[in-house]
Amino acid sequence: MTDKRAGAKAHSIATEVRRRIVERRWRQGERIPDEAELAIEFDAARATVNKALQMLADEGLLDRRRRAGTRIAIDPVRKASFSIGIVREQVEQAGLVYGHRVVAHRLSPAPAGIAACLGLPVGEKLVRMRAVHYGDGTPFQLEDRWINLRAVPDLDPASLRRLNVNEWLVRNAPYLHAELAFSAENANRRDARLLQVRHGQALLIQQRTTWNDLGPITTVRVAFRPGHRVSTDGRAAEAD
Amino acid sequence: MTDKRAGAKAHSIATEVRRRIVERRWRQGERIPDEAELAIEFDAARATVNKALQMLADEGLLDRRRRAGTRIAIDPVRKASFSIGIVREQVEQAGLVYGHRVVAHRLSPAPAGIAACLGLPVGEKLVRMRAVHYGDGTPFQLEDRWINLRAVPDLDPASLRRLNVNEWLVRNAPYLHAELAFSAENANRRDARLLQVRHGQALLIQQRTTWNDLGPITTVRVAFRPGHRVSTDGRAAEAD
DNA sequence: ATCGTGCTTATGTCTAGACATATTTTTTCT
């Protein structure tokens, strides 16, 4: 075992097991030695081995079932994760000067599509607002948002004009559950105008909906400027 | 504590702490009681509390630092995760009959863009192949793939014509590291023809590159059929 | 053969205690 000084023990066991899988010393569908045996081999407690194997199972590399043992996943369904945070930070991290403009905001009844997203009755009064986020003066992304005031009683509708709602919500309305989907759309006339691109341009769209204990909080359609790529956090999950 | 019979103890502690955050009983930036105190409150061992808090830190809700203690993240950067598996399964899961056609495959030198993706010298001989995946006879997604044979010595280039490479690779070439990015592009002439859509149609593009211990394995550009949405696994990570 | 019944086994999870490590805080020395 290449016990590198850096890593914790569980981590280094995971790395070693991962290597054995990738090097096909242990093959797809095969059963691997049980926790107790691995504990002896790696000179660790069973709990430590368990932790390592759990990590790999979360990654999708292993299938584990009680009594049946641990086997290498036949077709590993691996996971990739994305961060969703504050737009301003993304812009600034790209080395650009952040700007923000509220284009419209008003109270209006939920149309069918939005109501379905949120699980609220059609016609429910929601705050709708559109804003553009800029990087170095050029449009970075466009957000079209519907907010359920019932789920965020602290939000003062009067302050919406000035507020960066994205930031306010992230900081003041943590959510319990979120759904997120990517798709692509041709820029409609409004998108084109606000993002300053030509009509029909392909836009990456992120639709995001969040809930807390009071119900749905908000659903947003975010349109990124052309050429923008949303990529996985290059963080750990796979190491070395 | 609403100790629901279903959950494990660590899980139920996590749920309770999450509730306190969402209900703003513990506010952003505030420090929460330390593990030892929570262990007493929840009548659990410290290791169990630790596990629960780790989960929340992974979710992005908590910031933890040695000695400094645990505090609620000021701007929670939450994570969303996507599964990447076998195309056929996605198609079948959508209730469609799967079909697959290899459009082209040949050995050719890597152009600059691809070489950069893979970290190989320009001109390196790679297998390039394009294939269309169908659902109920209509194009579902289009893959344009470059394969580094050095990283998958088991792959027989002669069999490529018949093979479903996506499936073969997933099963036979598990990777150590992957990068994945979404973007949007207007369909070029070739995309339009193969996906049977009109030229200029907005397409959701997923660019994916994987590595194992022998180096880069493959990089793929996947173009989804219009209207397709790639969404988060509605799985756990946030519960109840 | 077929269907239960109960034994066995591998993982799931928890516990209590220990030591490691990063920081902060305090003390001590210049």
Added chain:
DNA sequence: AGAAAAAATATGTCTAGACATAAGCACGAT
């Protein structure tokens, strides 16, 4: 006062042992 050294403390991680639980397996009765 300011810098360096020492103490304190919260999290990080491991260990050994325990019990819970799902699921395979064998045995026996029909």
